[in-house]
Each structure stands twice: as structure tokens, then as C-alpha cells.
Amino acid sequence: MITGITWIRPVSSATEFERLVSFFSALGFAPGRSWDQPAERAGVASRGRPFLAPLGNLELIDGEPPTMKTHLLVEVTELDAVHEVARRWLKQHGAEDRIEAAEETHWKSRLFTVEPIPGFKVAFWEWSDPLRGKAVALEGDLGAEGMRFAIVVARWNAVITERLLSGALDALLRSGARREQIEIARVPGSWEIPAAARKLAETGGFDAVIALGCLLRGETAHYEAIYNEVARGIGQSQQETGVPHSFGVLTCETLEQALDRAGLKGGNKGFEAAAAAIEMVSLARKIAGKAPTGAAVSA
């Protein structure tokens, strides 16, 4: 039984590797289970960073139309938003000229090609027919231009929470938020997050609140009680203020597990929480835009 396809893309240097990891992360690919093989085991050190997509397929092509000369073809929704993220990434890496404008194809879709590193072309495309290939659903985008965020970060286990904060800022700034539109509030521990989150939400000055903390079971008396209360408090603040709150409070058995989720093997949950916040603000705005005249939907 065939269960999946993995397209292996060897790279020629560590720099190229880091660049591609950065590029695909910026584009919003979900990270898979990464691996690092020490030299002692296989004679040469190696590492892998998989990126996941909901669907994959192998397509053999005869005749090779020009658009198929790329090395990787990625189907997306919101092509223009993806183009903008890719363009910004290239600008940051001094390679603005390695992206093409999106163009119509002969197969009822739009497509653009980008070259994150010389010689490696990736094409992103979307169906032109709005109902084809797209989820028939309201969905938030990942563009954060013009959005205002409050981040509440606990000082307890700062070695973890500072990493979550860096991840969250990275996600917001890379998605187009401006630093002056991000307020950071520090609280002693996770227990204090809900109260601060609520105060910030109630000011009306923020489109979303991002909660970052870290509870370690082994080191936290009444771990379950604290965790439940923190989760409940953040949820309650979200429901009662109507301001989206994203949940970036790690609950781990050990410090090692927490480190994995704060930027090592398990991605960065601060980054993910910030991305969720952006998406929810965008979704709220779309829902507000759909409301019939006179209906009260607050974004």
C-alpha cells in the first residue's frame, strides 16, 4: 500500500540548506519531523527538514510545457498573498529579481515562479475558477499589515518563553505587522497571563492577543490545576471580549520537550500562535465584511 510521496532535495551547502528552510518556513509550509544524523553513525553528518502539504502527487509529463521546467509546483489559495510573502523574503535576502509576476496559464489558473536560491525554481499556482481547488469556506489570510497585536509573555521558564516571544515576533514582522503596532506585556508566570490578556483586550487597542508561557509538569506543583485555569482564563477572555486570543502556553513534561517546541525539533509554538492570531484577525474581518447591512459583527 502506498502511503505518501517524499521528494528529496539534496542541497550543495549549509548556506543553501538554511536559505531553503527559511524560504519554505516563511511561505507557511508546516514543518515535518526533522532529523539530524551525527557523523559517527553514518560516516558523514547529515540533517533533514521536511515540509508538509495536505496533498502530494507525482506527475509525469511528456512534452514539457514551459511552466513545468520548475523543480517544484505548489498549489495554493490566495496566490497574491503568497507572492507578497515570497517577494518580501527575496528582498530580505537581496534577490528581488528572482521572482516573476503571476500570470494566467493555459490551464485556467494563475502561476508565478520564484527562485529562492539560484538554480532552484518553485512555481506557486492557484485555480482561476474560485470554486476549483479552493475550500468553499471563509478562511483568514496570513498578511498582518495594519493589524495591532498584544503579546503577553510569562517570565517563568524564561529560557523557553523568550524563544516563544522571538518566534511570535518573527511571524508577525515577517507577515507585515509593524513593530510599533505590537505591545509586549511581561507577567511573572503563566498564572498571571489571563488577567493581563483580558486587560489588554479590553482596551480595544488590539486586534488580537497572543499568550505565551511554559508550564513544566515535573517542576510545577498543582500543574493540572494551574494549566486548566490558565487555559480557561484565556478562553474566557477571548469569548467575553470578542478579541481573538491565541494560545502559546506550552505544557510539557520536561525542559527538553519544551525546548523542542520553542524552536528546536518541534517548530516554535510562539510562531504558530502568532500565525493563528493573524489568521483569526483576518477571518474576523472577512466575516464582518460579509455581514448583511445593519448586522452587528465586530472585527
Ligand code: DLZ
Ligand atoms: C509557581 C509556579 C510554578 C511552580 N511553576 C510554573 C511553571 O512551570 N510555569 C509558569 O509559567 N509559572 C509557574 N509558576 C508561577 C505561577 O504561574 C505564578 O506566577 C505564581 O504562582 C505567582 O502567582
